[in-house]
Amino acid sequence: MADLRNIVILTGAGISAESGIDTFRSEGGLWEQHRVEDVATPEGFARDPDLVLRFYDMRREAIQTKLPNPAHEALARLDAEWDGELLIVTQNVDDLHERAGAKRVLHMHGTHLNAWCTACDVRTPWTGPLIDRPPCPCCGESALRPDVVWFGEMPYEMERIYAAIRRADLFVSIGTSGAVYPAAGFVRDARNLGVQTLELNLERSEGSHRFHETRLGRASELVPAWVGQVLS
Numbered sequence: 001m002a003d004l005r006n007i008v009i010l011t012g013a014g015i016s017a018e019s020g021i022d023t024f025r026s027e028g029g030l031w032e033q034h035r036v037e038d039v040a041t042p043e044g045f046a047r048d049p050d051l052v053l054r055f056y057d058m059r060r061e062a063i064q065t066k067l068p069n070p071a072h073e074a075l076a077r078l079d080a081e082w083d084g085e086l087l088i089v090t091q092n093v094d095d096l097h098e099r100a101g102a103k104r105v106l107h108m109h110g111t112h113l114n115a116w117c118t119a120c121d122v123r124t125p126w127t128g129p130l131i132d133r134p135p136c137p138c139c140g141e142s143a144l145r146p147d148v149v150w151f152g153e154m155p156y157e158m159e160r161i162y163a164a165i166r167r168a169d170l171f172v173s174i175g176t177s178g179a180v181y182p183a184a185g186f187v188r189d190a191r192n193l194g195v196q197t198l199e200l201n202l203e204r205s206e207g208s209h210r211f212h213e214t215r216l217g218r219a220s221e222l223v224p225a226w227v228g229q230v231l232s
Contacts, residue, residue: 006085014175068100071223075099114147178205
């Protein structure tokens with residue numbers, strides 16, 4: 001730990017599940033209620049925009065009722081107290097990292113609490129519904145969609161993420177399935193660069209064999225313990 005300076009942390013659905021946010025891949029999760037092709041692709045949106053907008057309106061409303069858990073709070077503490085570089089890359093589209101107090105957060109899959117205007121390409125903070133086709137606050141066109149990266153679309157700020165991994169001394173993955181690329185490939189990239197790697201997860205992910213160390217358990221217990229170790 002003495003030589004540790006720069007940290008990249010990847011968080012996935014497992015860190016927010018303990019706050020009551022449904023995951024897509026678990027039994028009874030969102031994908032069992034809707035096909036991926038119907039609600040999480042550009043083609044699905046073109047085919048049935050009302051279905052897609054209702055789906056994301058419900059998710060946007062629901063996440064605003066949830067609260068950060070001790071894992072989010074521990075990462076916010078690390079963000080506040082860590083003098084070196086830190087980047088929390090999240091696959092989650094909720095705002096629980098920010099509500100816990102974290103500042104150095106990158107949403108690679110977008111966020112429920114933004115709307116993206118496909119007419120003027122402006123992203124606007126948004127907490128209400130989109131089903132009624134409200135006008136864009138910037139251009140006035142009714143061309144708003146969820147600012148969420150769908151399957152077949154490129155995640156946000158990939159160059160910034162890869163640059164942070166190249167500078168990192170430690171890459172940590174928290175609550176991820178290791179099944180969704182390109183995020184699932186970050187551990188391989190880190191290992192190839194000689195970066196130390198750590199997995200904190202409820203169970204082993206598909207990429208567990210690539211990590212130098214895996215710790216299994218609830219994120220709300222593992223993450224505060226790890227952060228305490230790093231800051232001690």
